Amino acid sequence: MWASGFALRVEWALKLKGIEYEYVNEDIPFNKSEELLRLNPVTKKIPVLVYNGKPLAESLVIIEYIDETWKEGYSIMPKDPYDRAQARFWAKFADDKCTMPLFHVFSTEGEAQQKAVEEAREVFKTLEKALEGKKFFGGDCINYLDLAIGWFAFWLPIIEETVSISMVDDENAPLLKAWFGNFLEVDVIKSILPPRDKTCEMSKMRREQLLSAE
Amino acid sequence: MWASGFALRVEWALKLKGIEYEYVNEDIPFNKSEELLRLNPVTKKIPVLVYNGKPLAESLVIIEYIDETWKEGYSIMPKDPYDRAQARFWAKFADDKCTMPLFHVFSTEGEAQQKAVEEAREVFKTLEKALEGKKFFGGDCINYLDLAIGWFAFWLPIIEETVSISMVDDENAPLLKAWFGNFLEVDVIKSILPPRDKTCEMSKMRREQLLSAE
Numbered sequence: 001m002w003a004s005g006f007a008l009r010v011e012w013a014l015k016l017k018g019i020e021y022e023y024v025n026e027d028i029p030f031n032k033s034e035e036l037l038r039l040n041p042v043t044k045k046i047p048v049l050v051y052n053g054k055p056l057a058e059s060l061v062i063i064e065y066i067d068e069t070w071k072e073g074y075s076i077m078p079k080d081p082y083d084r085a086q087a088r089f090w091a092k093f094a095d096d097k098c099t100m101p102l103f104h105v106f107s108t109e110g111e112a113q114q115k116a117v118e119e120a121r122e123v124f125k126t127l128e129k130a131l132e133g134k135k136f137f138g139g140d141c142i143n144y145l146d147l148a149i150g151w152f153a154f155w156l157p158i159i160e161e162t163v164s165i166s167m168v169d170d171e172n173a174p175l176l177k178a179w180f181g182n183f184l185e186v187d188v189i190k191s192i193l194p195p196r197d198k199t200c201e202m203s204k205m206r207r208e209q210l211l212s213a214e
Numbered sequence: 215m216w217a218s219g220f221a222l223r224v225e226w227a228l229k230l231k232g233i234e235y236e237y238v239n240e241d242i243p244f245n246k247s248e249e250l251l252r253l254n255p256v257t258k259k260i261p262v263l264v265y266n267g268k269p270l271a272e273s274l275v276i277i278e279y280i281d282e283t284w285k286e287g288y289s290i291m292p293k294d295p296y297d298r299a300q301a302r303f304w305a306k307f308a309d310d311k312c313t314m315p316l317f318h319v320f321s322t323e324g325e326a327q328q329k330a331v332e333e334a335r336e337v338f339k340t341l342e343k344a345l346e347g348k349k350f351f352g353g354d355c356i357n358y359l360d361l362a363i364g365w366f367a368f369w370l371p372i373i374e375e376t377v378s379i380s381m382v383d384d385e386n387a388p389l390l391k392a393w394f395g396n397f398l399e400v401d402v403i404k405s406i407l408p409p410r411d412k413t414c415e416m417s418k419m420r421r422e423q424l425l426s427a428e
Contacts, residue, residue, distance in 0.1 A: 042307060042340060054296060058303050065299040082268060085279040089272050093256060126256060 001028045003194045003202060005151025006059040007047040012147050013063045015188045016074040060091055063147055076144050084144075090130045090137070091148035097123045098152070105167070106159050106203075107210040113163070120167050124152075128176040135182055142186055153180040154193055162203045215242045217408045217416060219365020220273040221261040226361050227277045229402045230288040274305055277361055291358050298358075304344045304351070305362035311337045312366070319381070320373050320417075321424040327377070334381045338366075342390040349396055356400055367394040368407055376417045 001007060002025055014021050026036055026046050039048045039055040048055050049062045051069070056062055067076035078084045101123060104116035130137055130145065137145035152168075157180070160166055168176050183189055215221060216239055228235050240250050240260050253262045253269040262269050263276045265283070270276055281290035292298045315337060318330035344351055344359065351359035366382075371394070374380055382390050397403055 042303075042343070043311075056296070056299050056303070058306055061299050061302045061306065064302070065295055068295040068298065081279055081282040082270070084282065085270050085275050088275045088278070089256075089270070092272055092275065097257075129256070 001026050001046055003199050004028075004046060005155055006045075008151050008154070008192065008194075009059040009147050010047045010049060010062050010066075011192045012150060012189060013066045013076055015192055016076065016142075016147075017066060017070045018073055019066070019070060060095070060148055063144060067144075076147065078138065078143055086130075087137070087143065087145040087148075090127070090145055093123075094127060094149050094152070098127060102152075102156070102159060102167075105163060105165065106207060109211060113165075117165055117167060121172050124168050124173045124176055128173045128179075131175045131179055136179065142183065142189070146183055150183055150189065153183045154199075156180070158196070158200055158203050161200060162207055215240050215260055217413050218242075218260060219369055220259075222365050222368070222406065222408075223273040223361050224261045224263060224276050224280070225406045226364065226403060227280045227290055229406055230290060230356075230361075231280060231284045232287055233280070233284060274309070274362055277358060281358075289357070290361065292352065300344075301351070301357065301359040301362075304341070304359055307337075308341060308363050308366075312341060316366075316370070316373060316381075319377060319379065320421060323425060327379075331379055331381060335386050338382050338387045338390055342387045342393075345389045345393055350393065356397065356403070360397060364397055364403065367397045369413075370394070372410070372414055372417050375414060376421055 011021075011023070024035075026033060028046060032044060036046065036048065037044055039050060040046075040057040043057060045057060047059055047062065048057050049065070050056075056065055063076060078087055098120070101116050101120040105113055105120055108116060127149070134140075136142045137149065142150075156168055160168075166172075168180065170177055184193070225235075225237070238249075240247060242260060246258060250260065250262065251258055253264060254260075254271040257271060259271060261273055261276065262271050263279070264270075270279055277290060292301055312334070315330050315334040319327055319334050322330060341363070348354075350356045351363065356364075370382055374382075380386075382394065384391055398407070
């Protein structure tokens, strides 16, 4: 699905490795194809990578698989086992703790939204600890954790704009804010981003849908 | 914490590798030590592995770290990248989809509980697909996925007993049911299990606490 941050992770990883691929769009969440249900019957989610006829789902799992299968070229996972483990820890933290508050900020208003905003500010402030003393989460260059968290760099400012609330800014999370800019300036990343205007438009429409469905 | 399934994962992995370790109990969730908060300030959860003075949290992350750090001996991760990716996919499925319904079965009653029971039966039925044609999730021997899912083999029958409801049985998930027995018969696994009676007692007490807190 063209605007999905989880699909972006996989495309970025393929691009970093220089792997050619065919991109097939899915019309989620309302119009999933038979093909998707066949390829990922368990969670029915995108992205799915199909290689040698074998399907694989879950974006973070796919990124590791890409790095382990195409060993040549760009190293996505950190070389040192402890650094690798820390990167996995923070990627899990971002998925488990940051995504849900952000969705609540996006899908609610009033008091519920205010509570979610505070929670989001808190978890993003925590997340930036993994950036201390570094330009990227991976150090001088982007790696696994940058790809895992990368969709926030694109999506979070769009969500902030949609709801007119700031969460990651120079006051609350200056390192993360700076990383947003640095990450989106990396050539490979910049070359695969959804069109911003179209995404903003979709974001506003989706929020209205969610609010009216309450 | 002596009855934690997530701590068990790590102990099993250490034991499979033949690594000597010092076990420090934590009185969670109500009485976390200063040491725990210092070692894992981000999620404040157990287990935490400390090796060479460096702490690491998140049980699945720790298992992979153990396998990558002590390369000799028992192989915890599957050797083939695709098998490894599939194991990670299913471990994530179990954590994301099976744990919560099970907790709801444990912590509610009446209609809410009935709904959770149906959901739990469904996800465990799905989970056993990863077992088709195999004795263990790892094939002839246990590996990463067995360790990840292993706590269900011990805890699920105790929860079933606590709430007097069957979820994984010969009718709903016969392969998983058989695996429960096979897994708990593995020497290393059997050698590190919490005392069943004490766990049952705690389980019943905890359920009463949760129900009366509603």
